[in-house]
Every structure is written in structure tokens, then in C-alpha cells.
Amino acid sequence: MTISMFQASVPVFIRALNNLAGILEKGAAHAKAHKIDEAVLLNSRLFPDMFPLVRQVQIATDTARSGAARLAGVEFPAYEDNETTFAALAARIHNTVKFLETLQSTQIDGSEDRTISWQSRSSTKSMQGQPYLFNHLLPNVHFHVTTAYNILRHNGIEVGKKDFLGT
């Protein structure tokens, strides 16, 4: 086994997103069982100026998709941010995983020294591939998956650390 930029990114993102899909499934089942409008959970947040659940999932998928594509030097599909149901969020995650599965290790390996540039809301940013992955992408993907988990947990959905880590 060798450790490489591909091994440290694509399979890690896929795992985190599949775990997120499982967590959201439990949220959907809870909403159904307790006759809660799904929109209530999707728009739930931990503080008024924090993003709600739906946005956490959108950002988690965006970060994984755009980040892995930038490491590979390929274009990535844009998604509309228009999900209003758990099923639509599940489809977004599914599509993201399908896209990630198209990326090859030959495209991403060696990207540790490549300069990755991207447009943020306010400016053009650039980082070397290795700090981009370890200081930006991985913490960000985990941050938004964890915050989605915490929002559901805060609303009484019975998810646990095993759902977050996967088995």
C-alpha cells in the first residue's frame, strides 16, 4: 500500500459523503415517523447566522467535488442549490460520489506540488496541492458533514459516532 494524494482525497471524500447520506436517511426516517415536515429539519440551524442543514450538505458536496477536480486538473459539474427534500439531498450526494468515482489516481497523484487556484467569493486564491488538501479540503468536508450531523443530533435524531465514521 502506498500513501498518495489520490488515496488521501477521493476515497476519503467518498466515504465521508456516503456516511453523510446514511445520517440524512436517519433524518428522513425520523421526520416520517414523527410527522415532521422535512423542510423544518432542512432549514434547521445551530445559530441564526449559521447555515442550515441543507446548505451544510450542499457545501460538503461542493467542497469534495470542486476540490478533487482541481487536484485532478479537470472541470467539475455545477449543481443548482435547490434541494427541498431529503431525497433531493441524497441524489446530490449520489451524483457527487459518481463524479468522484470518475477521477483516476493518475490525475491526482503528484498534485502535492501543483499550484491550485480558485475563485472565492471575494478574490482569487491559490495554494500548493498538499496544504490545499490537508489544511483546506479535508477539514472543510469533515466540518460540514459534522455540522450536518450536529444539526440533526440537536433536533433529536438518533445518530451516533458510528454513523459519522462509517464501518
Place this chain on the structure above:
Amino acid sequence: MTISMFQASVPVFIRALNNLAGILEKGAAHAKAHKIDEAVLLNSRLFPDMFPLVRQVQIATDTARSGAARLAGVEFPAYEDNETTFAALAARIHNTVKFLETLQSTQIDGSEDRTISWQSRSSTKSMQGQPYLFNHLLPNVHFHVTTAYNILRHNGIEVGKKDFLGT
């Protein structure tokens, strides 16, 4: 630049923990400014059966310290879980970072194929080094730092994504 088990673990943990220390500093400053008993924030949680802030910080430091030590094949110091102030949590993080700084790349590089075994509450677990790092340690450290952040955010402390990611 090369990507290695050391590069993917020790500096990433140190960065996450230093960012956590900065987030907690803002929590301490908020408590002081608003005359809030620090114990209220340290014992705050997002749901009754979730761990409070103090425990999130303890687990984040434990995971980084024990995980990096296991990858390096060295013993790690045990800490008492007795913090009751932000200053004590800052000291715990500081001590953890100091310990991590003693670990050498020569001890950790190559651990991707090593079998890592540890005792959980209920059983002896073992994983290969690479999945241990990418599927267990990194998500766990990020999970507990994010949840500490979310608990403070939920209590109105003005921290933002930049505090989590560092600069």
C-alpha cells in the same frame, strides 16, 4: 514536497489543535466580557446525551495524541480529565502539541502498512495505518474540533470558519 504518513498526521493535528485553542480563547474572552461563568460554557452541549464542550476538547486532544503515538509506535502520556476552566483546556492543548512536536517523520513514515492495535471501551481493535489515519483519526479530530466550535457558536460566541481552518 512529498506526501507521507507523517505529513498527513502530525502537522495536520497540530494545526487543528492550535485552531481549537484560538476558538476557545474567543470563548474565554466572551465569558469574561459577558460575565458568564466559564463552567456554563464548558458544560454546554448540543443535546442532552451528547458530550459537553470540555469533553469534546479532551477527546480531540486524546485522539491526536494517542493516534500519532500509535502510528509512531511510541508510548503516550495519559492526562487526567479534570479541566474546569478555559485556561486548563488551553494547557491541555498546549501539552498535546508539545508532545506531537516530539514525534519524528522517521517514526511515522511507512506506518501505512503497519497494523495499529488499540483497546476501545469494549474490545481490542486493529486497523492498517493508512485507514486508521484517514478513516478514523483525521475524521475524529476534525469531528471533535468542529463540535467544540459548534457548541460555542450555538452559545453566541463569534467564531467563524477562518478560526476553524486557521490562516
